[in-house]
Amino acid sequence: MDRLASYKKYQTKQGQKWLFKMDTGRNPLTGKRQTTTRRGFKTKKEAQAAALNLEQELTTGTLINNSNLTFNEVYKQWYADHSRTIKKSTQKTIQSKFNKHILPRFGNLKVKEINRAYCQKVINEIAATIKSVNDIKIQINQVFKYALKMDLINKNPLEHVSIPKEQKELLKDHYDLSEEERNYWTKKEIRQFLSITQAETSIRDQVLFHLLIYTGGRKGELLALTWDDIDFEVGSLRLGKTLFYDQGEYLFQTPKTKKSTRLISLDTSTLNSLKKLRKEQIEAKLAAFNSNNENRIVFTRGDGSPLRLAYPNEKLNILIKKHNLHRITIHGLRHTHASLLFEAGASIKEVQERLGHSDIKMTMNIYTHVTDYLKEQTAAKFQSYIEL
Template sequence: MASFQRYSTKQSQMWLFKMDMGVNPQTGKRKTTTRRGFKTKKEAQIAAGKLEQELLSGTSLTNSTITFNETFAQWFSNHSKTIKPSTKKSIESKFKKHILPRFGKLKINEITRPYCQQMINEIAESIKSVNDIKIQANQVFKYAVKMDIIQKNPLEYVSIPKQQRDLINEDTHENERNYWKKDEVKRFLSITKEQLSLRDHTLFHLLIYTGARKGELLALKWDDINFETGSIRLTKTLFHNEGKFIFQTSKTRESKRLISLDTKTLSLLKKWRVEQIQANLANKGSTKESKIVFTRDDGSPMRLAYLNDKLGALIKRYKLHEVTIHGLRHTHASLLFEAGASIKEVQERLGHSDIQMTMNIYTHVTDDLKEQTAEKFQRYIEL
């Protein structure tokens, strides 16, 4: 027989049930199971009745004592061998911060769908990328089903709640804009030219003029730049892990790309190349050219967080519209659209594997582009 109990969560009152599972043949001790996360007592009673039927028919897998944490360890041991170090670090971080604190100690066969929904709702209150958290946790449950640890995936059919920040509010839309308009770009680059070193100014110029990711630019070698044809080859990215710098290949085939450079950007790169050689001569007494385009004074790779810190300081000091480093990539795409580039051209230049990623940026183009669209329609209709 099952016993039922009401308990409190951050969001509401929920129900759980406890059930005697009989004697464990390995230990000789009686074993109980607890299922929680039910909205009503009736839901808990229905689930308890179903479990009793499974026990009577011998189809239940609830004799397993394996926890979610143990299942995760099994899955990740295999999965981590198929992914890059940067992806491995990212997945570990998501599990450590959001998933294992909520699921880790629970026996995986006692995790219910209502409990999963409750946890997803809580996570959605604190972070925007809740769907990614669900995807990662789902891989562990799918592995458990495949390995016959559980019969059904409790995360299946769990929905992602609509977040309040996703609802467009005209008063807050401008503040949430994560890209710069043309006049804002000009002001920013004027500031970096006057206030920063040539290396840092060149880096920010490239972020805006190429739409490249910061890891791609910090992994650049001079061999990747063809001054004759005016192009730059992006095939790798810089990654920092456990105190070591790693140059790894780009994530997808589309990320490996050759893009054109304008004459202004080429001129700036040539100027920086000369200054870098002169700095090597002054610091090391060597005329040997650095292979890496952007380095620290001692020739080692730059910190990935350096550009974030520098951008944040400039925005605060000069009261600029707030954007992230990734927002500079969106800025490049937005201005390309304004300049008349097609969606396909922008997709190829940014290295998007999925055109939907490009379309998402396209839906957030600047007001200037929207005005141009209206003017184009007016000119056409009045001809």
């Protein structure tokens, strides 16, 4: 379309100059029409030539829209679209990352003026404070990719920005086998821990930790278990939902991927533990079986409400500290299950299906970790034997 430009003479310290104003079309995010002003031309003829060149660039799409939107404004537009495609728990996580790490550093800056040097500086700063800097970088990149798609910028300033490594990371292999970094327990450590839970915790907590270790289920999956998920006759457990707490309400959600919905077999020991818990709840007429818990959730508090998502983490940390156990996380119990499955001779495919890994690379990472660790122990066993 023909764009009308207006020209004007103005006075500067260096003498008279010319400027022009031109309608550059609608802002793709706000829908409002916008104009651009170009100054500093010595003659009207120069201004007219520049205006003609600008019109050609706008017509052919070779000029990026002259938007003054801030990063925060672009983020809001991106999130409005993106939030429709993700679960509430993911929405909450993303908002937390932006509010805590990203918007304070990018929010008020014009998105078109953010450059690669500044992005690298920000990533370096975040990397110095948290380990999950790559997750933050992924979220920042989402906004820049959106801005690029909407013709608000002509290149992504986050491209080629690297994540710095700590010195100790540069000195070790990708799979660090050091005792400090080991986030799983050996068979001996598992037996010790289960003995402790038997002696010091409630039947509910005993069964919860037993399931975490014996099924490799995710914490959210197990806290969302209902009694109808367990088939005592067949000896199976259905995992197909997770528990999420939002604004004072507990919600069931579908898992991240289709692979996460799975039916797994249970051993006799695990079935007996679950039967024991169920029997105790029925005999005690706990709230788990009254109207406060219509979904008949397996792991509840005294009033029938689900356990807090943080509870297993807190309980595990208390027991580890009290008994000076090797420190692992709740996720480390899932890693433990996979590791012991491999040691017991399970195939990579079997472990992938049991753990609900959507990508076999996740399973392979654990497999490589375990086999490398076992190789390392071979030398130690030989030394121990020969020095007897």
